[in-house]
Amino acid sequence: MDTIELKHVRYAYPLTQKPVLDDISVTFEKGTFYGVIGENGSGKTTLCNLLRGLIPNFYKGELSGDVLFDGVHLQDLDVDQLSVSIGYVFQNPFTQISGVKKTVFEEVALGLENLGVSPQEIIERVIRVLELLEITHLAQKNPTELSGGQRQRVAFASIIVMDPDILVIDEPTSQLDPAGSMKVFSIIDQLKKQNKTIILVEHKMNMIAAYCDIVLVMRDGKIVKNGTAQAVLSDAALAEAGVQPPEAALLAYDLKAAGIPLEDIPITAGECCRLIRKRWER
Numbered sequence: 001m002d003t004i005e006l007k008h009v010r011y012a013y014p015l016t017q018k019p020v021l022d023d024i025s026v027t028f029e030k031g032t033f034y035g036v037i038g039e040n041g042s043g044k045t046t047l048c049n050l051l052r053g054l055i056p057n058f059y060k061g062e063l064s065g066d067v068l069f070d071g072v073h074l075q076d077l078d079v080d081q082l083s084v085s086i087g088y089v090f091q092n093p094f095t096q097i098s099g100v101k102k103t104v105f106e107e108v109a110l111g112l113e114n115l116g117v118s119p120q121e122i123i124e125r126v127i128r129v130l131e132l133l134e135i136t137h138l139a140q141k142n143p144t145e146l147s148g149g150q151r152q153r154v155a156f157a158s159i160i161v162m163d164p165d166i167l168v169i170d171e172p173t174s175q176l177d178p179a180g181s182m183k184v185f186s187i188i189d190q191l192k193k194q195n196k197t198i199i200l201v202e203h204k205m206n207m208i209a210a211y212c213d214i215v216l217v218m219r220d221g222k223i224v225k226n227g228t229a230q231a232v233l234s235d236a237a238l239a240e241a242g243v244q245p246p247e248a249a250l251l252a253y254d255l256k257a258a259g260i261p262l263e264d265i266p267i268t269a270g271e272c273c274r275l276i277r278k279r280w281e282r
Ligand SMILES: Nc1ncnc2c1ncn2[C@@H]1O[C@H](COP(=O)(O)OP(=O)(O)OP(=O)(O)O)[C@@H](O)[C@H]1O
Pocket: 013, 014, 016, 020, 038, 039, 040, 041, 042, 043, 044, 045, 046, 047
């Protein structure tokens, strides 16, 4: 699957009046890493639910506008088929663990089993993914007895083992320590280099700045900004959408206020160092 296109999409959950997605128009292109940011309750998870077909198949409610997958309407697609092309890593890893498998190995193998992949291939793919996520030591543990961070890695493993074209990932590092978060981001980056489309919801602005190509800012169910990570995250108006800019940009604003403006507003620590050195050598 190459593109997902949303045209004037509105959605309200059942028994609610106010749309949670309000006139959303956006196109997601193959091989691009999208970051979706915005304050709590702005509609990010609801957007993920729509992209994965959970709206309107699981969540009912009022949906209007067009949702097109390679030009085909969402309503005309089989939700099971969609789940093969689009992997969804939920915000809450406790939701994602099936609860029917006794070991992490079996849990990660479950989706491939359901697709009828041969046992030999399942074993090879699961071993590779467990190694990639550095959870081989958990292979024989019961998934229900893991910590939140361990479950988050298992949930992530059970999606990437399926090798979907598009990954919709909702706060994959909320339960992880800084080293675990860095690891997950570097894996997501590797997946992007394999030409996967990544749509990531995340509150960690420094990570969004370091990895995303395009950043979408949501507020009150609308996409209020859509542009390159540099253009969106360096914009001082970002705070108006309830989002704290990355630390590098904040430092540049402070320097400017102190009468020491940099040539540009950096969004990563590396770029910030480069601009400070340039200013220093002037
Ligand atoms: N199942 C539901 N039924 C009714 N309203 C819902 C449901 N799920 C979410 N909402 C409402 O929709 C709005 C958007 O919620 P959503 O979870 O999409 O926001 P979010 O941007 O992902 O928030 P967060 O950053 O806290 O995860 C909120 O007002 C929320 O209360």
